[in-house]
Amino acid sequence: MWIQITEALLKERDKQAKWNGIPLLLQKLYENSHPNSDFSQCQSILKEISPLLSMEAMAFVTEDRKAAQESTFPNTYTFDLFGGVDLLVEILMRPTLITQKKKPKISDDLIKDCLSILYNTCICEMIQLEDIPNLASLVSSFDQQQLANFCRILAVTISELETGSDDKHTLLAKNAQQKKNLGPSRAEVNQATLLNIPGFVERLCKLATRKVSETTGTSNFLQELEEWYTWLDNALVLDALMRVANEEAEQSSTGQFPASAAGQHSPQHVVHKMIAEFKLIPGLNNLFDKLIWRKHSASALVLRGHNQNCDCSPDITLKIQFLRLLQSFSDHHENKYLLLNSQELNELSAISLKANIPEVDAVVNTDRFWQARAVESFLRGATSYADQMFLLKRGLLEQILYCIVDSECKSRDVLQSYFDLLGELMKFNIDAFKRFNKYINTDEKFQIFLNQINSSLVDSNMLVRCITLSLDRFENQSDIKVAEVLSECRLLSYMSQMSMRMSFLFRLINIIHVQTLTQENVSCLNTSLVILMLARRKDKLPFYLHTLQEMEYTEKYPGFILNNFHSLLRFWQQHYLNKDKDSTCLENSSCISFTYWKETVSILLSPDQTSPCAIVSYIDEAYMDIDRDFTEE
Numbered sequence: 001m002w003i004q005i006t007e008a009l010l011k012e013r014d015k016q017a018k019w020n021g022i023p024l025l026l027q028k029l030y031e032n033s034h035p036n037s038d039f040s041q042c043q044s045i046l047k048e049i050s051p052l053l054s055m056e057a058m059a060f061v062t063e064d065r066k067a068a069q070e071s072t073f074p075n076t077y078t079f080d081l082f083g084g085v086d087l088l089v090e091i092l093m094r095p096t097l098i099t100q101k102k103k104p105k106i107s108d109d110l111i112k113d114c115l116s117i118l119y120n121t122c123i124c125e126m127i128q129l130e131d132i133p134n135l136a137s138l139v140s141s142f143d144q145q146q147l148a149n150f151c152r153i154l155a156v157t158i159s160e161l162e163t164g165s166d167d168k169h170t171l172l173a174k175n176a177q178q179k180k181n182l183g184p185s186r187a188e189v190n191q192a193t194l195l196n197i198p199g200f201v202e203r204l205c206k207l208a209t210r211k212v213s214e215t216t217g218t219s220n221f222l223q224e225l226e227e228w229y230t231w232l233d234n235a236l237v238l239d240a241l242m243r244v245a246n247e248e249a250e251q252s253s254t255g256q257f258p259a260s261a262a263g264q265h266s267p268q269h270v271v272h273k274m275i276a277e278f279k280l281i282p283g284l285n286n287l288f289d290k291l292i293w294r295k296h297s298a299s300a301l302v303l304r305g306h307n308q309n310c311d312c313s314p315d316i317t318l319k320i321q322f323l324r325l326l327q328s329f330s331d332h333h334e335n336k337y338l339l340l341n342s343q344e345l346n347e348l349s350a351i352s353l354k355a356n357i358p359e360v361d362a363v364v365n366t367d368r369f370w371q372a373r374a375v376e377s378f379l380r381g382a383t384s385y386a387d388q389m390f391l392l393k394r395g396l397l398e399q400i401l402y403c404i405v406d407s408e409c410k411s412r413d414v415l416q417s418y419f420d421l422l423g424e425l426m427k428f429n430i431d432a433f434k435r436f437n438k439y440i441n442t443d444e445k446f447q448i449f450l451n452q453i454n455s456s457l458v459d460s461n462m463l464v465r466c467i468t469l470s471l472d473r474f475e476n477q478s479d480i481k482v483a484e485v486l487s488e489c490r491l492l493s494y495m496s497q498m499s500m501r502m503s504f505l506f507r508l509i510n511i512i513h514v515q516t517l518t519q520e521n522v523s524c525l526n527t528s529l530v531i532l533m534l535a536r537r538k539d540k541l542p543f544y545l546h547t548l549q550e551m552e553y554t555e556k557y558p559g560f561i562l563n564n565f566h567s568l569l570r571f572w573q574q575h576y577l578n579k580d581k582d583s584t585c586l587e588n589s590s591c592i593s594f595t596y597w598k599e600t601v602s603i604l605l606s607p608d609q610t611s612p613c614a615i616v617s618y619i620d621e622a623y624m625d626i627d628r629d630f631t632e633e
Contacts, residue, residue, distance in 0.1 A: 022078045023070045025049050026087060033091050039110055045115040053079060053120040076121055079509075085121055088114045093150070093458050128186055129193040130432070136197045151204075154194070171517045171575060182546035210395055388429045398434060399423055401439050405448050415452065417461035428473055428591075430482050437489040446490045457507055458521045462589075464504055467495045467525040469590060505531050505544070506551050509561055514571045530590050533600050541603075542612040549618040559623025564625045566615045569601050 010023050025048055030040040056073040079085070086222075091106070092114055121127070129135060142150060184192075194200055391397075400422050403409050408417070425430040440446050453460040471492055474482050486492055494500055508528040512521050535544045545562075552561050576583060583594040590597075605616035616626060 017078075018074065019078045020052055021276070022049065022052060022074060022075060022083045022084070026079070026082050026084050033087070033094070034215070035094065039091075039106060043107070043110050043113060046110070046117060049079070049084075050113065050117055050120075053117055056120070079117075079121060085118065085127060088118055093146070129189075129190045135193065139197055139200065147203060147207055170515065171519065171522060172571070173512060175575060235525060251531070252567070366597060368618050385429060388425055388427075391425060392429075392432060392435060397422070398436050398439050400425070401436070401449075405440065405445055405451050408448065408452070412456055412459055415456070419453070419460045423463040426470065427466045428470050430474065430479075430485050432466060433470070433489050433492060434485050436491060437485070446494075450494070451493075457511060458524060461508060461524045461527040463591065464508075465523075465530050467491060467563060468501065468504075468527075468531055468534065471495050472537075501531060502544070502547050502551065506548060506561065507564045509548075509568070512568065513564060514567050517568075517571065526586060526589075528565075529569075529572075529597065529600065530592070532604070533590075533592055534598060536600055536613070545615065545618045558618040559625065561621050562615050562619050563623070563625045566605065566619075568614075572601055 010027065013019070014021060016025060025045055029042060029045045032045065056076050079401055092111065094106075118127075132138070139147070169505075178591065184486065193604065313594060352426045400418050404415070404418050404422075407417050457464070474486055474492065475496075486496075505528055508524045508531075512524050517525070532541060532544060535541050548561055548565075549558075552558050576586070583597075586592075586597055587594050603611075603613045604615050607616060608614055609616050613619055616624070619626070
């Protein structure tokens with residue numbers, strides 16, 4: 001193709017067609033990426049191409065996205081028309097397609113640039129895997145290394161554009177977008193295409209658990225570098241598995257996932273069942289027990305852009321993907337205990353039998369963040385005393401408190417993961433509160449803990465919810481042990497004060513608004529509802545609403561909080577009433593039936609201004625502003 005079109009002709013046509021030099025750049029890239037090339041010039045060429053495509057991708061996902069979607073993307077179209085996508089895929093796959101023993105290595109930066117351009121291309125015009133001829137036979141013919149490289153490309157073809165799940169993208173806009181999307185997205189179709197390849201998930205499971213030789217004392221830099229590349233390959237495979245598993249499970253909840261992905265079976269748990277069947281988790285556990293959690297190696301191998309003191313190691317990427325996969329598996333698979341070995345299962349069973357308690361119905365680094373997330377997902381769901389004690393016996397609560405209090409962690413993301421995990425670990429568990437009080441044994445420590453909670457309620461509100469729910473349950477029990485902990489525990493005594501609960505309620509409502517609700521902060525609304533549902537159970541709902549009204553006047557903002565809360569609850573009805581998955585999460589997190597959630601919201605939104613439980617009864621007519629339309633077009 002490039003031989004038939006001269007450079008002079010390309011330049012002349014480029015001016016007329018306004019191709020912005022993309023065909024010429026692709027011609028240079030082609031010439032500098034032949035089989036015997038060292039790829040040294042490729043990166044500078046890609047640096048010229050990248051801005052041309054990223055600008056269009058940016059236009060697609062910014063506030064101007066509506067106008068952008070209605071127009072074409074000339075640079076992206078030109079890039080694809082002149083074989084740019086095919087060329088980048090070929091570059092990524094080339095090291096594994098060459099039969100020579102000494103295969104060329106592509107630098108991490110070059111790989112990153114290739115994938116970045118492919119991703120921007122996919123934003124505007126997603127690559128369709130089903131259009132690739134003989135895809136199943138091609139993938140089946142790949143050896144291990146070729147399959148690992150193929151996973152690099154999968155990452156950009158099975159990922160949904162992240163504007164819909166981004167924390168900055170509001171739920172209001174997300175709901176409006178979902179109403180417009182009638183059929184499955186290209187990413188969903190690509191996921192289905194992959195799942196239809198016979199043995200694909202099984203091969204990924206086997207590839208992800210490839211053994212790497214233990215590093216010996218005589219290892220040299222080159223040997224460790226080879227291992228590093230293997231870890232990165234394994235991480236890519238895990239990433240591909242996780243993306244297929246996560247997207248498949250999430251989309252199935254909306255009923256939009258292509259039926260072909262699962263044949264005659266429900267697609268909801270297809271991938272996670274395959275992961276269990278092919279023993280991915282035990283295989284990874286064996287691999288990690290032997291190698292991954294070792295101390296950093298003696299050699300000075302440091303990631304680009306990091307220094308010797310950075311808490312990173314060559315295998316950090318694989319660690320994170322492993323923990324993300326554990327989180328996904330715990331979230332979606334019906335039998336999370338497949339994660340445990342026989343000895344751990346026996347221990348869990350013994351705890352459960354000894355306790356004879358029925359199940360209740362329904363320091364900063366990235367590594368620690370994902371550890372907390374993975375364990376929190378394991379605990380999430382119907383509260384299990386045995387699961388909690390299994391982890392409490394291993395000192396998990398003390399480790400979390402050390403990170404929150406003694407190290408005074410400042411990272412919001414990491415703090416949120418600690419608070420969420422602490423909430424799941426302590427919920428309804430009197431032993432956990434006793435352990436908490438033993439560790440937080442001074443007023444100074446307790447004040448640091450409260451400061452961390454109050455520093456960002458968006459991050460800590462799930463823990464506030466846990467403490468509130470637990471206190472309510474403990475107060476209704478007659479057990480002597482429970483009574484002792486209630487009287488001694490600083491945390492429970494603090495939350496038992498009405499003024500503290502009202503302070504949390506006021507602030508939770510005040511920090512969110514319908515127009516700014518996201519997947520990250522909507523939990524604040526649900527936590528405020530939990531506080532009011534517990535008040536309703538004790539016939540104290542009118543008192544709470546009246547106190548909110550008084551607090552408004554004290555703050556010199558009459559009507560502001562209650563009008564805002566009224567709008568938030570109207571949105572809550574719109575957002576939750578037709579979402580089974582969300583309602584299940586609400587029930588599991590609170591042990592309060594979804595029917596009671598719905599009833600409480602309806603009572604609060606009653607238009608009857610004589611009702612003592614209706615919000616409108618506590619807003620003076622002069623400040624009433626409850627009918628504002630918040631629908632986002």
